Amino acid sequence: MTPFDGNPIAPEIAAFLAQSHRLLIDGQWVEGSGSHVTSDPATGLPLATFAIGGAAEVDAAVKAARRAFEGPWGRLTAAERTRLLFRVAELLDQRAALFTELDIVDNGMPRFISELTVANCVEMTDYYAGAVMRIEGTTTPPPRHLAALGEALTYTLREPVGVGGMIIPWNSPLAMAILKLAPALAAGCTLVVKPSEETPLTALALGQVLLDAGLPPGVVNVVNGFGADAGAAIAAHPGIDKVAFTGSTATGRRIVEAALGNLKKVSLELGGKSPVVVMPDADLAEAIPGVAMATYFLQGQNCMAGTRIFAHAAIHDQLVEGLKAFSEAMVLGHGLNPATQQGPLISATQLARVKSHIESALAEGATLVTGGQSPDRPGHFLQPTIFTDTRPNMRIQREEIFGPVMAIERFETDDLDAIATRANDSIYGLSGSVWTRDLSTAHRLVRRIHSGHVSINCHGAVGTNIPFGGTRQSGWGREFGREGLDAWLETKAVTAKL
Numbered sequence: 098m099t100p101f102d103g104n105p106i107a108p109e110i111a112a113f114l115a116q117s118h119r120l121l122i123d124g125q126w127v128e129g130s131g132s133h134v135t136s137d138p139a140t141g142l143p144l145a146t147f148a149i150g151g152a153a154e155v156d157a158a159v160k161a162a163r164r165a166f167e168g169p170w171g172r173l174t175a176a177e178r179t180r181l182l183f184r185v186a187e188l189l190d191q192r193a194a195l196f197t198e199l200d201i202v203d204n205g206m207p208r209f210i211s212e213l214t215v216a217n218c219v220e221m222t223d224y225y226a227g228a229v230m231r232i233e234g235t236t237t238p239p240p241r242h243l244a245a246l247g248e249a250l251t252y253t254l255r256e257p258v259g260v261g262g263m264i265i266p267w268n269s270p271l272a273m274a275i276l277k278l279a280p281a282l283a284a285g286c287t288l289v290v291k292p293s294e295e296t297p298l299t300a301l302a303l304g305q306v307l308l309d310a311g312l313p314p315g316v317v318n319v320v321n322g323f324g325a326d327a328g329a330a331i332a333a334h335p336g337i338d339k340v341a342f343t344g345s346t347a348t349g350r351r352i353v354e355a356a357l358g359n360l361k362k363v364s365l366e367l368g369g370k371s372p373v374v375v376m377p378d379a380d381l382a383e384a385i386p387g388v389a390m391a392t393y394f395l396q397g398q399n400c401m402a403g404t405r406i407f408a409h410a411a412i413h414d415q416l417v418e419g420l421k422a423f424s425e426a427m428v429l430g431h432g433l434n435p436a437t438q439q440g441p442l443i444s445a446t447q448l449a450r451v452k453s454h455i456e457s458a459l460a461e462g463a464t465l466v467t468g469g470q471s472p473d474r475p476g477h478f479l480q481p482t483i484f485t486d487t488r489p490n491m492r493i494q495r496e497e498i499f500g501p502v503m504a505i506e507r508f509e510t511d512d513l514d515a516i517a518t519r520a521n522d523s524i525y526g527l528s529g530s531v532w533t534r535d536l537s538t539a540h541r542l543v544r545r546i547h548s549g550h551v552s553i554n555c556h557g558a559v560g561t562n563i564p565f566g567g568t569r570q571s572g573w574g575r576e577f578g579r580e581g582l583d584a585w586l587e588t589k590a591v592t593a594k595l
């Protein structure tokens with residue numbers, strides 16, 4: 098196998114990969130306590146060796162973040178913070194080709210998804226840059242019992258939470274970093290960011306953007322490392338005021354436990370098992386590609402993935418036939434190749450995990466319609482896979498799979514409460530979609546589905562200013578939009594006797 102599967106790589110990307118990949122602490126690129134190798138999941142070949150840190154490096158980063166918070170960053174005016182964030186957005190945009198290709202080679206995503214992601218990251222940074230000057234408190238008339246004070250003034254200030262810790266997953270590395278970092282910086286926080294050990298590279302390129310944009314030293318520190326070392330050190334650190342995490346529900350639980358020491362604020366964006374309900378009157382020409390990509394986007398390594406498909410008996414067979422044809426026509430390959438529609442899974446471990454779900458579905462009696470195998474080529478690829486005849490108690494219907502595997506269950510009823518009961522039969526509540534031409538059916542079903550976000554005739558359609566987060570075990574809090582900014586602010590109430 099040739100590097101990048103024979104696809105050409107731009108000289109600037111090759112130069113980036115060849116440079117030394119250190120930690121960013123207090124505005125300096127510094128050595129870590131060890132190193133690790135990241136690889137290209139489409140070939141299995143190594144890409145780069147990068148420095149990793151543990152508790153000592155996290156501690157140095159937290160101290161730098163605290164100094165910046167209490168020093169130069171904390172003293173900036175809102176207008177100055179706005180300008181810096183617009184400059185970050187501008188540099189991200191100027192270096193879009195670098196970010197696009199780094200996420201492709203480190204994560205494996207297809208080019209069209211990576212390009213879309215970088216554009217969304219620029220938009221999100223612009224959005225939060227523009228929001229800085231709109232961080233406003235309120236004035237309130239003093240309550241009755243304060244009449245004793247005579248003339249009084251009561252008002253609120255919105256202040257940054259302080260030093261934030263961010264633990265980022267590998268499934269969309271740049272986006273996962275920006276969607277936390279942009280609102281936190283807009284709020285005036287300083288940060289210690291730990292990317293995933295699987296995908297360390299775009300966060301380093303982002304660190305350089307932040308330096309070049311002129312952010313003071315220590316405002317954003319990037320400490321690559323393993324979850325059990327650097328990640329756990331962030332979750333437990335008494336100098337961190339809030340930790341924001343995206344990843345598995347199991348690790349989220351561990352982070353909550355580690356955060357107990359100083360009762361730091363915690364936001365969690367965790368797993369999902371999102372329902373996709375296809376009603377008898379759905380426009381199948383739209384629903385077939387829409388439902389397929391609800392599952393296959395990012396190779397199914399997507400917390401919003403629609404992996405429980407509920408198909409009404411009237412359209413079940415036609416839908417399955419269409420999804421089978423769509424799946425079999427998908428072009429698997431290296432993400433750098435513009436023709437590629439689906440890339441590899443992130444690692445051999447993830448591929449094995451997904452295959453164990455396929456085996457359990459077979460053992461439990463689900464019907465394999467297509468896929469289920471790895472194509473004969475290097476890299477961690479898996480064919481798009483469809484199961485029908487799945488039942489509520491099967492593992493494939495209960496656990497997050499995080500791979501391109503669809504489970505389709507047939508239903509006969511037209512009773513929306515009964516349909517919603519099946520859709521809601523999960524510990525998760527992150528996303529979901531309903532497919533119908535009937536507006537009333539759509540909105541009535543939306544109300545019945547327990548989830549942080551539901552799409553109608555599309556799936557997982559979230560973005561910059563649409564609040565996103567989960568109910569139940571899918572997480573705590575909302576990201577994106579106004580709520581994403583509020584999550585990095587505290588309210589200080591002030592009462593003044595005049």
Ligand code: NAI
Pocket residue numbers: 264265266267268291292293294322323324325327328329330332343344345346348349351352366367368369399400450497498499
């Ligand atoms: P993970 O949740 O363990 O990893 C995500 C991040 O957490 C990484 O940066 C990792 O280094 C860090 N981490 C791991 N253990 C930690 C600890 N004890 N303290 C602090 N940080 C820690 O997920 P993993 O193992 O990569 O994937 C396993 C499964 O998790 C996937 O199959 C999928 O179901 C789910 N997942 C969900 C994601 C989402 O977007 N909601 C993203 C990634 C994984």
Ligand code: MG
Pocket residue numbers: 135136137138202203204295296297
């Ligand atoms: Mg990698």
